[in-house]
Amino acid sequence: MPFRLIFMGTPDFAVPTLLELVAHGHEVVAVYTRAPKPGGRRGLQLQPTPVEREARRLGIPVLTPKTLKTPEALEEFRAHDADAAVVVAYGMILPQAILDVPKLGCFNLHGSLLPRWRGAAPINRAIMAGDAESGVMVMKMDVGLDTGDVAMAERLAISDSMTASDLHDALAPLGADLMVRAMGALERGGLQFRKQSEDGVTYAAKIEKAEARIDWSKPAHAVLRHIHGLSPFPGAWAELDDGGTPVRLKILRCELAKGSGAPGDVLDGNLAIACGDGAIRLLELQREGKARMQAADFLRGTPLKPPARLS
Template sequence: MPLRLIFMGTPDFAVPTLLELVAHGHEVVAVYTRAPKPGGRRGLQLQPTPVEQEARRLGIPVLTPATLKTPEALAEFRAHNADAAVVVAYGMILPQAVLDAPRYGCFNLHASLLPRWRGAAPINRAIMAGDAESGVMVMKMDVGLDTGDVAMAERLAITDTMTATDLHDALAPLGADLMVRAMGGLERGGLQLTKQSEQGVTYAAKIDKAEARIDWQRPAREVLRHIHGLSPFPGAWCEIVADGEPARIKVLRCEPADGSSAPGEVLDDRLTVACGEGAIRILELQREGKARMKAADFLRGTPLKAGALFS
């Protein structure tokens, strides 16, 4: 029989999993997500999360508790009489009593190859670290930080052309399919769990805006991976003097290029920039307060000649 599920998630990344669970006949009796936040052009309207928007479209009851640690919240959670809870980027810690409430427990979809990149920003950190691959894993949750036993995994190569958005968009449907398969195994009583290795544990700390400034002294591939790992948010940035004034730009996409000179020096009229070793060519960027644009469009409004310097 299809499972009776609670779904817990917040951002775009979680939406494909919710949709696939419903499409495969599971009964999602409630959706837990974060409360709406002010947004819109003037920040005056409350904006529901992407998961809430989809849940309401599907007619699923939505709950947005500020905490799950009160007796009232636990009683409400238990009242759903769920077989399992599926958790995808929910953004809130689940206490042990909540983890124990569903019949089979709570299962999390995590966007890394655990135990590598436990924590908040696995997609960004995998790219920034130069990893050759990433993936998704379904694990049965415990009270640790992404330390639960693993049920299933899928791997995906990371290329130097991938930004954080690209990897996010590739992993989201891959993870949705993996979670559906895991819930199918749980339904049939054949889902096997394996303890995580104690070797190779790393932590994906939340991205701090202070680490977003580009260091042109680093080798070109490290600069490229730093840029792509922070694209589009918060965006790796640097400064250049344009029209006589220093201007901050975010670099959103780049590629390896030939050339060498002082780190940060523009080498040609195509936005090739020297690094500590080698060079990169900027393909997409965003001037402060402006929309993102292709490098060619930027150069039409802000012509830069060889010899200009990015700080």
């Protein structure tokens, strides 16, 4: 028998799970998401979250509380009379009183292979660290930071060509399918849990803009993974110095290349850049205030050759 569910999520990553739960017959009685933020061309219009837009299209009631720690918020949550809550990148801590409300518990879909990369930015951090694989896990929530018992998992290889956007887009539908299967197992009474290991715990701290500047003195593979882990947001960047006014460039996609030189040196006319060990070739980039573009399009407007450099 399908469940009465509360769904709690905010970004694009959460939307496939909401859609799959509804498609499989579960009754989503309420959607909790973050409040709209100013956006649009001039930042004047309030922009609903991707989850709110989808919930309203489906006719599901939407709630955007600023906190879940008040008696009023607890009473409102309890009034939904839900069997379980499904949480996907909600962005707000659930206090114990809220976790205790649903009859069967609160279940989180997390974008890493726990206990590796607990926290806010697991997709970015896995790429930036050079991990060979990532994945999604369904976890029964407790009050810790992604410390709950794990029920099910799916793994996915990370290639050097993958950006954070690529990995996000691969994990989101994988996670949606996993959560639907987890709810099916929970219905049948067959969802089993295991405690997370205390070995291998790492934390995926929120990405800070100060991290985005490229350090060309690092080995080429580390530079590539740094660039791809921050693509498209906030975007790893460097300053182009070709004898004129320095121009900030976001580097969004690259590949390993042959060659060597002083870190940051442009090695040829096809955007090969020297690193501390080896080199990378820029494939997609963005001038400050401009649209992203392929390397060939960039070179038509800004032909770069040695001795230009990226600092």
